[in-house]
Amino acid sequence: MKKFISAFLAAVVFIAVLSSFSSCEKNEEKEYFDANFIAMDTAVTVRLARNSGKKDGRKIIYFDDAYLNEIKQNCADIAKEIEASLSRTIDGSIVSYINKETDCVLDIDGDFISLLNESFELSENTGGAFNITLGTLTELWNITGDTHRVPSAEEISDALSHTGNDKITVGASDVKKSDRKLKIDLGAIGKGYALEKITEYLESTDVLYGLVSFGGNVSVFGSKEIKGTKDEESQKYKIGITDPLDTSKVVGYVYIDSGYVSVSGDYERYFEENGIRYHHIFDPETGYPADSGLSSVAVICSDASTADALSTALFVMGYEKALDFYKSEKYDFEAVFTKKDGTTLLTSGLSESGMFEEYVEEPAEPANTD
Amino acid sequence: MEKILPNKKPTALDFIIIAIFLAFALLFIFFSVGGESLSVTVTSDVGETTYPLDRDMTLHISSGGYNYTVEIKDGKAAVTEADCPDGICKSTRPIDRDGGSIICVPGGLLIKSNISHGEAENGKADIIIP
Structure with a gap:
């Protein structure tokens, strides 16, 4: 009987240990609260850290969903209000x-x-x-x-x-x-502008850190230090840049601890006719979709509107002119260029800082050398 | 002299040991195979619902006064029927585990892949810019 009791207790302890391990894993999985909504004809994702950073003894407190939902709703309201001013298609804007x-x-x-x-x-x-x-x-x-x-x-x-x-x-x-028929279109800067306003709001809340994805624009805010790591590198956010030639992959990752990343590419919005892709980024000189040899441009900048506008501008310029523009230092930014041939190129500041990690695909089957 | 072991019946201890091993095996399977499955989140004017991508199904959704048929088949989700005014959602490419979203602005319907590029799935990136 003693043997039975000892074994039973051992089993209980063993299962309890495994259960606690299991619940830790579940909390880790729920690092972010994700909320989605539509604004400016695009999908917006708000990712908010659940961790409130306050500790009750040794237990970390998490925000409840109602509070985070309220924040998400406020973000949606900010976006809607801006859309009501900037939209080309909403009457009364x-x-x-x-x-x-x-x-x-x-x-x-x-x-x-x-x-x-x-x-x-x-x-x-x-x-x-x-x-x-x-x-x-x-x-x-x-x-x-x-x-x-x-x-x-x-x-x-x-x-x-x-x-x-x-x-x-x-x-x-x-x-x-002076020309009554002239029409403005703020599509290449409006989402960046809205993203900046939303990020400013989020910085004023109790949420410790998080991200917002607004179409091709991403912002990060707060500090990930609360996660317990003292390593500065692991406190940075890892932002994947979609491969425009194969959108199921990424060309690489940008590491930032603040600011904005904006991507413009020929894969985002387009239609095809007779095998030709007509995308949404126009060359103001020709009136046709820009054919600059680039397939996408990602701009990293501390200002969201500038990041949004520059990603479009650099796409239209093409790599050589964009590089000259970068060297002119009119704006403080870094960029990732992906050419139509699949080549990925970086501005010097980005390559020297180590803020970019190229995506390396797992090696496939050994190539046939015959 | 050869010793013959008595033919004992299994004791309660034996069963407990077996139970422990079974529990361990089940937990191992849960952590190695389980986790968040591939899914899409449908956001409409009545809230958010998540559906697995690995189970074929047809959804009938109403949002903003319009009616939609969303088909999940072979790991892809697409709007197959919609009575919204522009029908853009119907012509949007199906979304799958590699990310993407389908948006219907008139009805406020958003269908979004929760797993992007297989990278976010592994927790390698905080977010991937679509």
Whole structure:
């Protein structure tokens, strides 16, 4: 009987140890609370650390879902509010008023005016590669709509005649147009702008760290130090950059502890006709989807709007011009370029800092050397 | 002289030892094979629901006043029927374990792959930019 009791106790202890191991694993799996919503016609994912960092004795406290859901809802509200101003297609948005055949729009709020000024400054500094006056072109191609088509050369020429920064003037609270048909499109900067506002909000909450993915833009906030590691490298966020030639893979990972990563690529939004892919990033010079030899550009920057705009601008420029632009030091950023031939190239700051890790595929079957 | 061992019946201790080994084996299987399965999360105006990608099924979903048929087949999820005004969700490529999302803006429907590129699955990246 004694033998039986001893063995029974041993079994209980053994199972208890295994159970505690099991529950630790489950908590580890739930490092993040993930929430998804739609804003600006794209999927937004908010990943919030559950760990509140407060310890009750030796037990770590986790935020409950209700609190994290409330934060997610606030993020969605911020995005919706910005979308209501910047959308081309929502009636009553500031952009929709500007895009009407009108000379002047008055009483525009200061944040929108600041975004317009920042956009025109970026356009000037990138030699027009970033351009928010391509609204007529965007509407003509309608890449993301169900009526997309390849327009005629005449149509493209006509649309291009209603573009240009010189045809629009931004005042303290008003916008004047010298060409009534000119339309603006903030699609290449709006998501970055919204992401920055959401990230600023998240930094003001009790959430210790996390990430936001907004279309092709990602922000990270807070410190992962709470995870218990003192190693600075492991406190960084590891952001995968999709391989534009095979979207089931990544070209590599960027390691950052703050800031933003924005990707523009020809694989994101496009349609195909007669075997040709027509994507959504237009060359303001030609009026056609940019054919610069690049398939995607990822920009790492401390400012979200700049990261978003530059990823588009560098894509339009192509690698050589983009590298010259980088060397001009007009903006403080790093970039990952993936060419159409699959080559991945980095800016010097990125390669020297070790912030990028190239994805190395597991070796396949030995190659036939015959 | 050869010693013959008595032919004993199994005792309670024997059963407990076997139970311990069985428990250990089951836990081993759970941790090596288990974990988060491949899935898609469907977000509509009534909330979020997660469905496994490895089980074929047809879902009938209503969101924002529109009706959708979502088919999960061979590890891929796609919108096969929708009465939304633009029908963009129907023409969106099916999503699978390699990531991606299907969005219907008019109805506020979002179908999102939870596992991206096999990398996030292994916990190698915090997030992968789609």
